[in-house]
Amino acid sequence: MDEFQEILQDFLVESFELIEQLDQDLVELENTPEDLELLNRIFRVAHTIKGASSFLNFDVLTRLTHHMEDVLNRARKAEIILTPDIMDVVLTSIDMMKAKLYFIRDNGTDEGSEDIEEIVAKLDAVSDGKPVDEVSVPETPKEEPAAAAEPEPEPVASESEEDVDYSDMSENEIEDEIERLLKMRQEEDKARRAAKIAAGEAVPEAPQIVDEEKDEPKPAPEPAKEEPKAPEPKQESAPAPKPAPTPKPTPAAAPKKEASKAPAKAPAAGGGGGASVEQTIRVDVRRLDHLMNLIGELVLGKNRLIKINDDVEERYEGEEFLEELNQVVSIVSLVTTDLQIAVMKTRMLPIGKVFNKFPRMIRDLSRELGKKIELEISGEDTELDKSIVEEIGDPLVHIIRNSCDHGIEGIEDRVAKGKSETGTIGLKAYNEGNHIVIEITDDGKGLNADTLKDIAISKNVINEKEADNMGDKEAFTLIFRPGFSTAKTVTNVSGRGVGMDVVKTNIEKLNGIIDIDSEIDKYTKIKLKIPLTLAIIQALLVGVQEEYYAIPLASVLETVRISTDEIYTVENRSVMRLRDEVLPLVHLADIFEVDRVFDGSEHTYVVVLGLAESKIGVIVDTLVGQEEIVIKSMGEYLKGMDGIAGATIRGDGGVTLIVDVAALMQMAKDIKARPAIGQGVGGGAAKAKTKPSDYVVMLVDDSKTDRSIMRSALTPLGVTLVEATDGVDALNILKAGEHQFDAMLIDIEMPRMDGYSLAAEIKKYNRYKNLPLIAVTSRTTKADRMRGVEVGMVEYITKPYSPEYLMNVVKRNINLTMEA
Amino acid sequence: MSDKIKNIIDKQQQQQNDPEVTDIDDVMQLVGFVVGDEEYTVPILTIQEIIKPIEYTRVPQTPDYVLGVFNLRGSVIPLIDLRLKFGLEPAKQNDETRYIVMKSGDEVAGFVIDRLTEAIRLKKSNIDPAPETASGEKSVIDGVGKQEDRILTILKVDTLLDRDF
Helix, strand or coil: CHHHHHHHHHHHHHHHHHHHHHHHHHHHHHHCCCCHHHHHHHHHHHHHHHHHHHHCCCHHHHHHHHHHHHHHHHHHCCCCCCCHHHHHHHHHHHHHHHHHHHHHHHHCCCCCCCCCHHHHHHHHHHHCCCCHHHCCCCCCCCCCHHHHHCCCCCCCHHHHHHCCCCCCCCHHHHHHHHHHHHHHHHHHHHHHHHHHHHHHHHCCCCHHHHHHHHHCCCCCCCHHHHCCCCHHHHHHCCCCCCCCCCCCCCCCCHHHHHHCCHHHHHHHHCCCCCCCCCCCCCCCHHHHHHHHHHHHHHHHHHHHHHHHHHHHHHHCCCCCHHHHHHHHHHHHHHHHHHHHHHHHHHCEEECHHHHCHHHHHHHHHHHHHCCCEEEEEECCCCEEEHHHHHHHHHHHHHHHHHHHHHHCCCHHHHHHCCCCCCEEEEEEEEEECCEEEEEEEECCCCCCHHHHHHHHHHCCCCCHHHHHCCCHHHHHHHHHCCCCCCCCCCCCCCCCCCHHHHHHHHHHHCCCEEEEEEECCCEEEEEEEEECCCCEEEEEEEEECCEEEEEEHHHEEEEEEEEHHHCEEECCEEEEEECCEEEEEEEHHHHCCCCCCCCCCCEEEEEEEEEECEEEEEEECEEEEEEEEECECCCHHHCCCCCEEEEEECCCCCEEEEECHHHHHHHHCCCCCCCCCCCCCCCCCCCECCCHHHCEEEEECCCHHHHHHHHHHHHHHCCEEEEECCHHHHHHHHHHCCCCCCEEEECCCCCCCCHHHHHHHHHHCHHHCCCCEEEEECCCCHHHHHHHHHCCCCEEEECCCCHHHHHHHHHHHHHHHHHC | CCHHHHHHHHHHHHHHHCCCCCHHHHEEEEEEEEECCEEEEEEHHHEEEEECCCCCECCCCCCCCEEEEEEECCEEEEEEEHHHHCCCCCECCCCCCEEEEEEECCEEEEEEECEEEEEEEEEHHHEEECCHHHCCCCCCEEEEEEECCEEEEEECHHHHCCCCC
């Protein structure tokens, strides 16, 4: 049983690989029907699958591939010529074969899957040289001499065993039965192995393939090993009355799970079934993922080491050991970086894996649409991370379908426009820094910005005002809006207004950027720019007040420093002018509910973010720098928080949150310009006060004597006192945020910044609106008092005062805050 | 399924349920701690570790009792203030404050408590289910333990680790 599952697993992995190659070869074959080399290769693929499936008792599949093989064999011997009609039949049968393989993967057997008689009949007709459409379906499907000719150990035996009725047997009888079945299995296996060897010799036409099969390193770390084995529990529960249909060579449940992993593994194996045999070893993807995680930890460790090294350097400048430390640190960081790249490479797959399916798709589409379309692929060797390869397929399918349907014109139209009959779609991949760029171009009718706007208005995707403000490029991006379609009628191929929305969503998921360019009647070019890997990324670290956030560098287009005057408000939203564009702005503090304690600065930084087709400027307080970060999940508890993609651990061991750019853009839409900030619930802003020393009062006076007097007056209260020597000093202490002040005693006449200015400054900050400011001064005129009230002081104590009086005022005021 | 298998399974279950056989498991080990004025306990096996307070990073868009996340030897773990979670006044952290890192399955979170008390061994027979008023799906109280002159509230770690926002 184990062996069977392992073989089945191998069979599926291998078959899927072979088929992928097959599709491409066949389309190529259509263009060069005389290419014997190619034909031979295709023949061998069909033959290999047939051989393997017959060992595994997949009768239906065997029959199908056998007939396919017949056709190809005749073509190989130049007895028939492959016309497009014959190709259609062959391609359909390959699709059928794929369907069968999927069916086997999911069900462990090919019995009961789709009927193949019709296609078999067509294949027969083709190989007999009859025209395709004269074919009728023969009535008796079962006994086919061709299939029987293949080495098939005992295709029917399993069927009969199933019918044995176990329910009436006693325990002993069951034991015997199990014994018998096991023995039978072993013999079966033996026979099968023998048959396999025999087949290797009996098929002289395709010795290479058989060799390849044998030479291929057996995938030792097969997931099958880790799965609970189906037969084991059966043996343990032997005394139980019904050992179920275990001994049947096609177990239904067990292979299902394992087989479903096959396609995931298949692409990792790197084009094993191709023309040239690569030196490859199959590794479970989970092992690579684990390796990647470990490297992630290492990168964090490296970052930390570098930070410590910097600190040490500062502190022990000129010491001898520093040089040594420096060397070690740089070696470690160099090796870590190399290691990271090396591991990343193990996960890299050529994008050709995805591109491979398009020649076939274009062929089918062009026949369906009655257009002549040629596909030009370049850069298929460009590599990118496996997880991205898996995600990129769908968007590309949608874009290419769109190009075929809407882009490329019909033959007459093209001729009328003076273009060549055949339209060309270009698919090109190349590296650009840390990104891979995929360009899809077609030389069709191009996009008309005005028409797009009109359609968008008629479909209520945008309103007229928005349309007026749109540039051409923005108008092109309309095609990515959900519900938008330029097609007048919904066809099989496209027109539902869904596809391009899928493109956008998927590319956003990959932190990619979409760029469209087009000229009417000349071309449309869609450019997808995607980061190479997802696990370890470059990020821009920005600061908002006291908090730091990491923005994936892949989404950062540029950073600019602007003066606050350059921020305009349009329809309640902040915008700025960036060269010839109007860029919507949002403050990161508003997105993440950071209390804006101090922002008096005239200049501010704007990080321009681009994702898929949209752009936004994010205002931040500081730019910290660029750093390599490892994305860590925040666990189930905090998963999927709006605007947060995850967290990372910084060099200092602290946690920094990673901004989810797509979500941020969504959130930005709901944020009005400079909203009135409510009293935010800052981290630890309000802590319960249980004893007097929890209350903090600041004493601001330039005279030490005065401060001492205040201190001695307030000491009996037991509150914590913090002293400041003037307005500037006081403001700094306040901003430092070390203490949460409950009241401030402020002298009016002070150097640098006087009490009035200080009070005015403090009251600028929302956070301190309710902080009681108490003037303590020798200025006694009414005008002075008035001024104090104007700037927001709640009490006005004139010097000299009695200690009790001061104490009572302070007590009253801090109690007052508690109630509020 | 046939009767024979059923018989065997039944027998096995009977063994498991038999109180005499499971005598060793009769005692529950709990760790007690104080939040506000009350003493709570959690089963010792749900505790991954107990650490002294370290720095944490605020996470936006969360209720106030979620203080943020902190770095526990390379893992990013949420930090929840039990005072706030239980609707008590916030308090300043002091020398006795601890983070209890609890886990249930794959879920892990740190909880801020005022101070630890002790490890307690309690007979299962001395544990009553949560009072009617405090039971139900959402309740964080798993049961009430009686020990001499005091009553211990046993918290349901699963519920504590459930995200309820």
